[in-house]
Amino acid sequence: MPRYAAMTKAELETELAAVRARYDEMVARGLALNMARGKPSAAQLELSLPLLDVLDAEADLTAEDGTDCRNYGVLDGIPEAKRLMATLLDDEPDSVIVLGNASLTAMYDALVRLMLFGTQGSAPWGQLPAVKWLCPVPGYDRHFTICEALGIEMIPVPMDEHGPDMDEVERLAGADDAVKGIWCVPKYSNPTGVTYSDEVVRRLASMACAAPDFRIFWDNAYAVHHFSAEAAEQDRVLDIAAACAAAGNPERYLKFGSTSKITFPGAGVAAVAASPANVAEIKRHMNAQAIGHDKLNQLRHARFLDEGRGLASHMAAHGALMGPKFELVCRRLDEELGEAGIATWTNPRGGYFVSFEGPAGTARRIVALAKEAGVTMTGAGATWPYGDDPNDSNIRIAPSLPPLEELDAAMDVFCCCVKRAALEKMLAD
Amino acid sequence: MPRYAAMTKAELETELAAVRARYDEMVARGLALNMARGKPSAAQLELSLPLLDVLDAEADLTAEDGTDCRNYGVLDGIPEAKRLMATLLDDEPDSVIVLGNASLTAMYDALVRLMLFGTQGSAPWGQLPAVKWLCPVPGYDRHFTICEALGIEMIPVPMDEHGPDMDEVERLAGADDAVKGIWCVPKYSNPTGVTYSDEVVRRLASMACAAPDFRIFWDNAYAVHHFSAEAAEQDRVLDIAAACAAAGNPERYLKFGSTSKITFPGAGVAAVAASPANVAEIKRHMNAQAIGHDKLNQLRHARFLDEGRGLASHMAAHGALMGPKFELVCRRLDEELGEAGIATWTNPRGGYFVSFEGPAGTARRIVALAKEAGVTMTGAGATWPYGDDPNDSNIRIAPSLPPLEELDAAMDVFCCCVKRAALEKMLAD
Numbered sequence: 074m075p076r077y078a079a080m081t082k083a084e085l086e087t088e089l090a091a092v093r094a095r096y097d098e099m100v101a102r103g104l105a106l107n108m109a110r111g112k113p114s115a116a117q118l119e120l121s122l123p124l125l126d127v128l129d130a131e132a133d134l135t136a137e138d139g140t141d142c143r144n145y146g147v148l149d150g151i152p153e154a155k156r157l158m159a160t161l162l163d164d165e166p167d168s169v170i171v172l173g174n175a176s177l178t179a180m181y182d183a184l185v186r187l188m189l190f191g192t193q194g195s196a197p198w199g200q201l202p203a204v205k206w207l208c209p210v211p212g213y214d215r216h217f218t219i220c221e222a223l224g225i226e227m228i229p230v231p232m233d234e235h236g237p238d239m240d241e242v243e244r245l246a247g248a249d250d251a252v253k254g255i256w257c258v259p260k261y262s263n264p265t266g267v268t269y270s271d272e273v274v275r276r277l278a279s280m281a282c283a284a285p286d287f288r289i290f291w292d293n294a295y296a297v298h299h300f301s302a303e304a305a306e307q308d309r310v311l312d313i314a315a316a317c318a319a320a321g322n323p324e325r326y327l328k329f330g331s332t333s334k335i336t337f338p339g340a341g342v343a344a345v346a347a348s349p350a351n352v353a354e355i356k357r358h359m360n361a362q363a364i365g366h367d368k369l370n371q372l373r374h375a376r377f378l379d380e381g382r383g384l385a386s387h388m389a390a391h392g393a394l395m396g397p398k399f400e401l402v403c404r405r406l407d408e409e410l411g412e413a414g415i416a417t418w419t420n421p422r423g424g425y426f427v428s429f430e431g432p433a434g435t436a437r438r439i440v441a442l443a444k445e446a447g448v449t450m451t452g453a454g455a456t457w458p459y460g461d462d463p464n465d466s467n468i469r470i471a472p473s474l475p476p477l478e479e480l481d482a483a484m485d486v487f488c489c490c491v492k493r494a495a496l497e498k499m500l501a502d
Numbered sequence: 503m504p505r506y507a508a509m510t511k512a513e514l515e516t517e518l519a520a521v522r523a524r525y526d527e528m529v530a531r532g533l534a535l536n537m538a539r540g541k542p543s544a545a546q547l548e549l550s551l552p553l554l555d556v557l558d559a560e561a562d563l564t565a566e567d568g569t570d571c572r573n574y575g576v577l578d579g580i581p582e583a584k585r586l587m588a589t590l591l592d593d594e595p596d597s598v599i600v601l602g603n604a605s606l607t608a609m610y611d612a613l614v615r616l617m618l619f620g621t622q623g624s625a626p627w628g629q630l631p632a633v634k635w636l637c638p639v640p641g642y643d644r645h646f647t648i649c650e651a652l653g654i655e656m657i658p659v660p661m662d663e664h665g666p667d668m669d670e671v672e673r674l675a676g677a678d679d680a681v682k683g684i685w686c687v688p689k690y691s692n693p694t695g696v697t698y699s700d701e702v703v704r705r706l707a708s709m710a711c712a713a714p715d716f717r718i719f720w721d722n723a724y725a726v727h728h729f730s731a732e733a734a735e736q737d738r739v740l741d742i743a744a745a746c747a748a749a750g751n752p753e754r755y756l757k758f759g760s761t762s763k764i765t766f767p768g769a770g771v772a773a774v775a776a777s778p779a780n781v782a783e784i785k786r787h788m789n790a791q792a793i794g795h796d797k798l799n800q801l802r803h804a805r806f807l808d809e810g811r812g813l814a815s816h817m818a819a820h821g822a823l824m825g826p827k828f829e830l831v832c833r834r835l836d837e838e839l840g841e842a843g844i845a846t847w848t849n850p851r852g853g854y855f856v857s858f859e860g861p862a863g864t865a866r867r868i869v870a871l872a873k874e875a876g877v878t879m880t881g882a883g884a885t886w887p888y889g890d891d892p893n894d895s896n897i898r899i900a901p902s903l904p905p906l907e908e909l910d911a912a913m914d915v916f917c918c919c920v921k922r923a924a925l926e927k928m929l930a931d
Contacts, residue, residue, distance in 0.1 A: 141547070145767040368769060370769060
């Protein structure tokens with residue numbers, strides 16, 4: 074199969090007829106496969122079943138500081154859970170506030186506080202004529218949903234292989250004091266899999282911002298989510314806290330993370346890490362919202378993951394399940410689409426996603442075709458603010474949930490849909 | 503001992519000298535007792551230890567609708583948890599949204615949503631020149647903290663033995679459209695122990711409100727927290743949902759509750775119940791804040807409490823531990839202070855508190871004296887908005903945490919402090 078771009082119209086038509094026939098066969102198989110969300114597979118969830126045996130009726134339910142984890146109290150987390158989450162967030166236990174079960178809630182609540190109260194003496198953002206936010210694209214749809222819900226205007230900034238386009242970030246943040254922050258998934262980014270370079274981190278930390286209360290929302294969702302257990306095969310990212318402190322902007326960042334994709338997404342532990350002044354401010358506001366989060370679940374997680382020391386081996390077991398799925402996805406894309414020259418995709422060393430770029434104007438069509446053939450993908454456009462991918466070209470592939478054989482079948486369908494949409498587009502243009 | 507009011511000055515001075523001597527003896531004992539917060543005792547927490555064995559690594563972790571409770575999803579709660587919380591909230595499962603571990607967070611978040619978004623088409627409250635809130639007093643300090651944090655102006659309304667003074671509530675809610683709502687703890691109220699009469703509930707549901715989006719925050723924190731297992735010895739409260747629907751104001755209420763004082767305060771399950779329109783609105787906003795709450799903890803609680811059918815027997819065991827403590831508190835108050843005629847107190851049939859009214863201008867002094875003698879009480883003034891009890895007379899007694907013998911010692915100290923403060927005040931006036 075030559076490159077589609079090199080084909081004659083007649084050759085394209087012949088190829089389209091073959092692809093359509095193949096597509097109809099697939100529809101007839103009545104598949105029901107799902108690659109829509111970054112959900113861990115059943116095999117991954119089983120890795121954490123022993124978590125449920127950590128605390129039973131005979132267990133010692135007292136934290137090391139004497140706290141009865143069954144009762145009220147401890148707004149910011151028990152010490153052993155702070156150490157666990159500090160390991161995950163590459164920070165010190167004193168900088169950590171342990172929260173409920175979701176970093177998404179932590180980020181929403183943090184942004185709500187900024188809207189209602191401002192920060193470090195600044196005016197409540199909700200009282201300003203406009204609040205704008207930098208959104209590296211493609212990005213995480215639930216970040217964008219938070220901004221949209223709070224009426225924050227989103228400005229897309231392109232991602233490259235080093236992270237967000239920093240020339241553009243510096244230009245936008247420097248020029249307009251309504252630009253109050255940026256979403257960052259610094260390691261194995263959602264969905265590109267890109268890990269921010271040291272230079273990107275340093276520029277984010279040190280750039281001149283028109284808004285003195287500019288905030289980097291550092292969603293380190295895939296901090297330890299490597300496919301390989303070999304350090305040489307793992308990405309690393311510079312610590313934003315250290316970079317901000319070194320640049321003289323110690324309050325600029327808020328780090329978020331959780332154990333959602335480490336233990337159980339439905340029942341994990343989340344945390345925020347921040348500067349001493351920001352930790353104090355968050356605790357002051359949180360004091361009206363909560364007496365304390367679920368300390369038994371904190372204790373359960375701290376013991377199961379040996380306060381962080383158990384993370385590497387536990388994540389190696391996840392990686393052993395995830396790696397082959399990503400290998401399969403990229404191999405199938407290469408086999409099916411490599412020669413046609415109609416698409417590009419990322420090949421990350423960790424995280425949960427492959428970012429796929431098809432021909433302009435085909436993403437919605439591809440996702441619709443796949444849906445009709447029984448394969449649910451993340452909605453086209455989801456990786457852009459307001460669901461609006463101006464090129465209609467980006468699709469997020471989430472290979473974690475299906476078992477390998479189902480993933481193989483789903484990739485069959487997906488690649489066939491890509492070819493069909495591309496050929497239809499070429500012949501229509 | 504006669505009534506203090508009938509004593510001569512010389513008699514009062516003799517009595518004060520005796521009380522002071524007794525107080526000094528108590529200080530010398532170096533006590534460290536705590537009646538500050540409504541925390542369950544260790545014996546109460548032990549009642550729920552089997553909760554920790556409900557889900558182990560061998561357990562079926564699938565909800566009845568097929569949901570894998572370990573994984574992402576289910577914004578509003580698994581069906582079995584909805585049934586449990588519907589039983590607790592005296593409502594239907596479809597009206598329930600199951601949340602995280604704290605009704606306090608549920609109430610804070612609900613008020614934040616009203617500030618940011620308004621409700622059912624009304625303007626965001628945060629954009630109004632003023633938002634005011636009716637606060638029955640004495641009341642729950644954490645309710646007041648939420649209002650204060652959000653800049654909502656609190657208006658105290660007196661409580662009587664039937665609930666809030668409804669003439670006053672109707673006058674205030676009817677006259678001013680900035681008055682947007684009211685805090686209610688309708689059963690075994692915090693701290694008075696009063697249960698709202700049917701007439702109070704009906705008047706709350708049907709009164710004319712200047713604000714069309716007036717909201718009753720119905721914090722049914724002690725819905726099943728009776729001291730006696732005998733129905734005749736238990737308070738009951740009319741269902742606010744039914745009353746509001748009957749009055750043609752179906753959106754007026756939001757019900758809140760949790761298992762905090764049923765299982766583990768640090769690790770329970772909370773919920774909100776509301777009208778269909780309000781449930782839909784809350785879910786729409788929550789969709790930006792959360793993917794789902796801790797479904798394993800929901801499953802654990804639903805099974806442990808047999809989806810609500812196990813509540814009565816479990817709460818009877820709590821009541822058997824709580825009843826004797828309240829009996830002791832009221833008996834000691836009666837023995838020590840009954841004849842002096844200087845104070846009144848409530849004698850509830852459930853809940854967590856005794857509300858104590860000392861002589862005007864003595865509450866702060868009593869609490870300070872008790873503290874000095876090693877007994878920590880709830881801060882004086884805490885039961886009033888802004889911590890400002892204009893009479894300086896109300897003190898919340900929280901007898902649940904200390905074992906009986908410690909409670910006895912604490913009541914010794916407390917009564918001595920009351921007498922000393924009262925005598926000092928009478929002699930100074």
